[in-house]
Amino acid sequence: MGVGIEVRNLNAWYGANHTLQDINLHIPANQATALIGPSGCGKSTFVRCLNRMHETNPIAKVTGSVRIGEIDIYSDASPVEIRRRIGMVFQRPNPFPTMSIYDNVASGLRLNGFRNRRVLDEVVERSLIHAALWDEVKGDLKKKSGASLSGGQQQRLCIARALAVDPEVLLMDEPASALDPVSTSKIEDLIFQLKAQYTIVIVTHNMQQAARVAERTGFFLNGKLVEFDSTHKIFTNPGDKRTEDYITGRFG
Numbered sequence: 001m002g003v004g005i006e007v008r009n010l011n012a013w014y015g016a017n018h019t020l021q022d023i024n025l026h027i028p029a030n031q032a033t034a035l036i037g038p039s040g041c042g043k044s045t046f047v048r049c050l051n052r053m054h055e056t057n058p059i060a061k062v063t064g065s066v067r068i069g070e071i072d073i074y075s076d077a078s079p080v081e082i083r084r085r086i087g088m089v090f091q092r093p094n095p096f097p098t099m100s101i102y103d104n105v106a107s108g109l110r111l112n113g114f115r116n117r118r119v120l121d122e123v124v125e126r127s128l129i130h131a132a133l134w135d136e137v138k139g140d141l142k143k144k145s146g147a148s149l150s151g152g153q154q155q156r157l158c159i160a161r162a163l164a165v166d167p168e169v170l171l172m173d174e175p176a177s178a179l180d181p182v183s184t185s186k187i188e189d190l191i192f193q194l195k196a197q198y199t200i201v202i203v204t205h206n207m208q209q210a211a212r213v214a215e216r217t218g219f220f221l222n223g224k225l226v227e228f229d230s231t232h233k234i235f236t237n238p239g240d241k242r243t244e245d246y247i248t249g250r251f252g
């Protein structure tokens with residue numbers, strides 16, 4: 001099951017650049033939460049703080065707390081454990097190009113020490129079904145490489161890879177921005193299905209997409225969370241003038 005995420009007084013820096021300033025929000029379990037805002041406002045930095053990827057950058061710093069379920073990710077668990085529980089999918093599909101489809105999906109499990117063939121077979125199949133890719137690849141699991149798939153298939157392969165380790169949260173940073181409309185709608189359908197089992201955070205520049213998939217939406221501007229509310233409220237009756245200017249296309 002998905003778990004809720006509680007973010008308190010989160011601040012993040014790259015060197016002297018104070019990229020995120022006092023972010024507070026609650027991301028509900030088993031819903032999709034969309035994050036919108038102009039380029040450079042800190043959306044990617046924010047999601048990277050949710051799975052401790054931000055700190056992999058040597059000039060990065062982070063303060064404040066992030067709880068997923070009962071766990072404070074910065075004090076109660078290791079980064080490796082956190083990244084297993086909180087999966088991530090990036091803007092550009094990044095399958096391991098020379099690995100087979102099967103090995104791509106199994107990679108996280110193998111890293112965690114799983115060797116049993118039957119278990120691996122089952123998880124690979126289940127993850128690919130879950131990512132809506134199974135039917136397209138089931139005959140070629142070990143013959144085809146990650147790189148031989150189309151962009152949209154590669155992105156669903158990356159989703160399958162993320163799901164294989166059984167995370168509670170799935171972070172998606174512009175997962176469909178490099179995809180055609182058909183692949184995009186497949187990813188959106190997928191988000192709908194995945195909500196039953198996972199908590200989803202999706203960064204998107206596409207406001208229709210946020211409106212279609214997310215129950216809640218947060219609007220970031222210059223490193224601050226300006227407004228966080230139900231998606232319906234954000235897009236029909238925002239509380240802040242800056243949100244209204246952004247969603248009506250007056251800037252950004």
Ligand SMILES: Nc1ncnc2c1ncn2[C@@H]1O[C@H](COP(=O)(O)OP(=O)(O)OP(=O)(O)O)[C@@H](O)[C@H]1O
Nearest residue numbers: 014017019037038039040041042043044045046057
């Ligand atoms: N690796 C980095 N090193 C230094 N500064 C960075 C790094 N990554 C991001 N920044 C800075 O942090 C700020 C926020 O960037 P971030 O990537 O989080 O924005 P974003 O909202 O995701 O933008 P976009 O919509 O273009 O993806 C920007 O000012 C950016 O220049």
Ligand SMILES: [Mg+2]
Nearest residue numbers: 043044045173
């Ligand atoms: Mg970004």
